[in-house]
Amino acid sequence: MRWSQAFIPTLKETPAEAEIISHKLLLRAGLARKLTGGLYTFLPLGVRALRKVEQIVREEMNRAGALEVLMPALQPPEIWQQSGRYESAQGVLFKARDHAKKEWVLGPTHEEVITTLMAGELSSYRQLPKNFYQIQTKFRDEIRPRFGLMRAKEFVMKDAYSFDTTDDAALASYKKMYDAYARIFQRCGLKTMAVEADTGIMAGKFSHEFMVPAEAGENEVAWCEQCHYAANVEKAGSRATPCETISGGQPEKFATPNVATIDDLTRPPFNTPAARQIKTLVYIAEGKPVLILLRGDHQLNEAKLTVALGTATFRPAEAQEIVAALGARPGSLGAVGVKELPVYADETLRGAANMTTGANEDGRHLRQVDLERDIAVKHWGDLRLAQAGEPCLKCGQPLLIRRAIEVGHVFKLGTKFSEALHALFLDESGQKRPAIMGCYGIGVTRTLQAVIEQCNDKDGIIWPLSVAPYTVCLTPLSVAPEGAVMKLAEKLYADLSARGVEVILDDRDERPGVKFKDSELIGFPIRVGIGEKSLAKGEVELKTRGGAMEPIKADEALQKVLEKLSVK
């Protein structure tokens, strides 16, 4: 490609809308432009990089034995009703109506479609295992699109769905995808970590997320450097420091005027450490109030609460609901003597004694509360958020917590969809059984931006060779057609092109500074600078993005470039 013929609108200044580095570079390097919030046009350079990522994904999926298909993005709502997700996915479903006013949904994911397909095609165990994938645009009515391509209303996703006859076989399919994902992200030049994940509305057995460590990420990951335990904080467990277990006597009410928070009680005159307090939360679960007890220095993990409650339909109670349930306002809440409401307590509190908690009277608290003696706990479980520095569950080393971008997610689904949508087969004994499914997603557009987020410096993007829109940028410093500089540039351009190298020739009549800045902003992995001064010595300049300038003999330039391309 000749730069003069291309469309590469680089920007000197950063558009005000961009906050994080990858979003800024996406716009500045002329890769994409915003249509409106959460919707982007990929410009030629952006499309090239995107296609590179797609191709890596495609190659690795094929290598892992998955079969490429392409499903409709427009879907009938009936299959969503059949799977039971028409309601639960309300929040993200884009809907459209046709001329007859019939409703359609724009696919946010394709379990319903693929399972419907298999319901029609599958009949025998002999057809399994099978794994189908597609690379396609997904639509999600995100509450808040963010950071350019990072969270968009429309985005390119690779989704795959496996069908197996047994749990063991399903696990093998899962493992294949897990391994394929590790290869995919590695080939994209990304450092990722696979972490245990919460399964959310997918309701699967277990899952892993592939995370790119980055401050701009929307997730938090807990991990242990010692034993390599790693989990999304929504899922992560950790050991807590032990509670006091020696009873201080019978509960005793005391006045706490103007005390509204855990923090207030830690200060004089009360001096009660947060770890010696019981935090009482009121939630409304499926319309009914429940109490949740945590230690004062701990925080609730709603993903874990979902598991404990057995429902995702819950929310924090409003102030008036709290008063109705307990007779006191937030700040003086407690569970002592409460019999009519179910009490869910965090495991950490088991055996805790001599604790302080609200007395369900405004301005009063109770001390010398012994958990199991004084509170009727209905359900004990892990309800708390793991915190940095707490000992790892497995080895006891302090856990680290870092932000990260989720680029891939693998789920073991089980039979939820195959049962609901009748993807059944006859086994060896003639028994009709539902296929055991797994599903596997990669945010392709998000992966692209994650690469930029991870690979950049003050001058711009540093593309890994594997996803660079062009791998080589030829930069003649003067473009007079008959000059020696341009003649050499043209020859190199022809030779590299002939060998299938993706090369761009900066034939613009611009000053050297402009060309250098642009090539670094965009981040082509290899630049060959050709100028009169060095050419007089028979040399050109080979520069890898992020590396040092290296003078090389002009007549060896082709060979050197080819070496760089194959070595890296």
Added chain:
RNA sequence: CGGGGCGUAGCGUAGCUUGGUAGCGCGCUUGGUUCGGGACCAAGAGGUCGUGGGUUCAAAUCCCACCGCCCCGACCA
């Protein structure tokens, strides 16, 4: 959905408090001089000041409503 911020030329912005018919930088066009790290000189083009309403002799500026964009949050009593 709640909170905060912002909307002025393609991009970045000043002007708004204190109302008087819009300015700067980048980019763009033309000519000239330059030419190894985002050149310089000169002359230009480009604006419904987000939209609608109100106040006023007069509104980018004050008031009301709406729309859009960005950020934080969606919980911790």
